[in-house]
Amino acid sequence: MVKVSLELIARDAINAVKKKDIIVVIDVLRFSSSVLTSFANGAKEVIPTKTLKEAYEIRKKYPSYILAGERRGLRPPGFDLGNSPLEFKESKVKGKTLVFTTTSGTQALTRTSSADWVFIGGFLNLKSISLKISEYARKYVAGISLLLSGRKGHFSLEDFLCAGAIICNLTLEEVELSDAAIASFLAYKQSKNKICETIMLGEHAKHLIDLGYENDVKFSCQTNLYNLVPAYRNNVIKLFD
DSSP, rough: EEEEEEEEEEHHHHHHHHTTEEEEOOOOTHHHHHHHHHTTTTTEEEOOOOOOSHHHHHHHHOOOOEEEBBBBBOOOOOOSBOOOOOGGOHHHHTEEEEEEEEEEHHHHHHHTTSSSSSEOOOGGGGHHHHHHHHHHHHTTTEEEEEEEBTTTTTTOOOHHHHHHHHHHHHOOSSSOOOOOHHHHHHHHHHHGHHHHHHHTHHHHHHHHHHHTTHHHHHHTTTTSSSOOOOOETTTTTOOOO
């Protein structure tokens, strides 16, 4: 019996680490989607940071690295790329190391640095991430924690629904779902045929649309666009071998 739980906001990441669970960090809008797209277009690796200061310091030390990310949804001064997955084109990221900092996604991720297995998940790699964590839950007899990045430490609809989608796609014989996991599963089942329309009702999606990023929301709601699984180990994200 594999226990599957949701950590509803980033600050609860420590719960997942303490349980020695296999962790999936979910930030549909837009960190997960941008990281997945960067690897799909040939990025070498991604270094997540909590702060802008850390990102600038790494860039100063390694001038060839690409600075990417956002604050309040917008590209910070001096950054090469923002946090729009549509920006991460092959011509910009192939073979490159990216230094990435965001308001929520990298905050959640860096809190899991002491965990054995941390993966990046979203709708874009739904099948791949679901298969991988199912495999590892069996292999290591471990639970699964779906860590929802949320928005500024608060609940976000899109991450909650994505967690439900992952639960629906697990290939485990028996699972024991937490109450929050059951809720996300049921919410996804109810909305899966109109997932983008539903996500656009959420506060975060509305904020991005107001900033002119409606296409980012639509892009990030696509299912199984990529067959890849990035893993976070030793403070760096790389494609899982």
